[in-house]
Amino acid sequence: MRVRLSLLMVVFGLAGCDVTIPNGLFACGQPSDCPAGYFCWSSDSRCYDSKEPPCEPKTCEELIAEFASIGIPIECGSLPDSCDGAVQCGDCPPGTECGANGQNFECGCAENTCASFEGGAQCGSIPIRCGGAGGQETISCGDCFGDYVCVDNRCVCPSGATCDSGCPDGEPIYPCTKNECSPPGGLPDGCGGVSHCPPCANGEECVLTNELRYDCIGDCTCEAEGVECGTATICGSNKLCGTCAGNGFPAGYRCEAGRCVCEDQFEPNDSFDTFSLVCGDGVGFNCNQEVWSMEFPATLHSSNDVDYYALRVLHSSTPIIAQVSNSLSEHVLYMTYLCPDGREGMIDCSASTDSIDDIKFCVAEGNTVGILRRCDDDASSLTATLLVGVGSNELRNDCNPYRLNVFATYQEEVPVSF
Structure with missing residues (x-):
């Protein structure tokens, strides 16, 4: 610390000459490391002659303009506010929702699926919100097992009846209530057979996601490219793929090269031999x-x-x-x-x-x-x-x-x- 002490002596010795200590000259870890009248800023651990200003979150208008400058359109959604928080930007018109069909931060019409309709449709037909493909207005979510009947897209046993599901090995599981689609061979139905969920439309593909669920994924989406967060060039255009918190990852995960990761930049440092x-x-x-x-x-x-x-x-x-x-x-x-x-x-x-x-x-x-x-x-x-x-x-x-x-x-x- 000899350099710092000698420099302080020169500075204070010239105090009568109205010499000002330059901001950021000294490093600090706590207020007492700074000269009298100076404050230790946590943002860069340097001493300044004023208190550190609070972080000012950016507004939706500022954030939308920043993303627009790099070719990313924002219509809706939660955006990082540059102060470790988030701000909700924009509302979608009635009948549309934010991020429909994998298009993050854009408003669109999201097709109903057996998995998404009313918490999961076990049976019967449901309406297609956006017109469907080939003129279809509804899609079928299958039939009930055994003596059960379909009421409001749920398989129920009629009042006073003793129902048999017809499953020798247990109860049916209705896999299409959890999966938007199914692979070519179908999905186990819990009764020794398989169920085939409605096929994907609009050129989307049936993909097994990281959540071990089959979803319809369209081209030119963050999901299709395996990008979990941040920005990415997809199909020749810049896209914002969101934050880790906004995409459902627990606290502590951070975005690194499009992936939400927990490990920090110092890994591996988990043993006494790897300081x-x-x-x-x-x-x-x-x-x-x-x-x-x-x-x-x-x-x-x-x-x-x-x-x-x-x-x-x-x-x-x-x-x-x-x-x-x-x-x-x-x-x-x-x-x-x-x-x-x-x-x-x-x-x-x-x-x-x-x-x-x-x-x-x-x-x-x-x-x-x-x-x-x-x-x-x-x-x-x-x-x-x-x-x-x-x-x-x-x-x-x-x-x-x-x-x-x-x-x-x-x-x-x-x-x-x-």
Whole structure:
């Protein structure tokens, strides 16, 4: 931190000459890292002479104009507002719905299917909303089994009757209530036979989707191209394929190259042998000073997942803290320090200690862990290694995002007790 201290001395020494500290000059991890009157912005971890402005969500008009500039028409739907939220844009005219027939963010007429009509039609005929193909006005959803009769597209047993489904192996399952279509061989009906759902129309194909359901998928759609999110060029035109949350993925999934994924950019870093280097040796932030800070998002993707990180830092006497935020789960944090010569340099710990592969770690159940460090006198100005692990006591879902902030600061500013 000698560079920063000397620079501060020059700046404050010239205060009488109305010299202003440039915004963004100093890195920070907390407010106390900044000069008096300056604020630590979380967006880039730099010091500024004003409070960080709140993120201003974009309006529908702004978002629609942005997408239109790259050739993506937007008529309706939920769009990312650039502030980790979403905004609902546009309503469709009566008789149409948003995203009909796989055309995301466009209004259209969605054909009825046996699977979509009134929660799933088991039998009888249903109307085709958009005119159908070849002049058809209805499609058939099949017949009931045994003594059951079709009432309002449901197979029911008449009052006072004792009905036999005619299934020797159990009850019928009416597969067309879950599947829009069926493969050429049909789908098992639960009674030893098969059911054939109505064929797809308008050139669509019957495809087994990721949800293990047969759907009619048209060409030139995000689904047909296997794109789950983001933007893509489909059939020569730009298309918006939505967000992971908007397309039904649980919290924590993010869009990467058109796929909704849980793993973060540091994978694989799930074992003690696969630490991910996030600072030093030309990687990431500058940790080669007495006081430094770095923050980044990551994800835990299973209950037994532990993410391991390595930082190459300037050896100093300043304490080091790691904090986890923006997470719904309860965490377990691990931290240790290796001197430039490879020996253990952790001399105190804010929690309990435990050994992993014969190396002593500070282990804290919670969102904060801190250590004090000390090496030989001749280790000053040399590079040491900090190891940090993030695990979970209780994973709230199958993909848990979090933000990890690791920083070195002065003793009086440490937010933990030793």
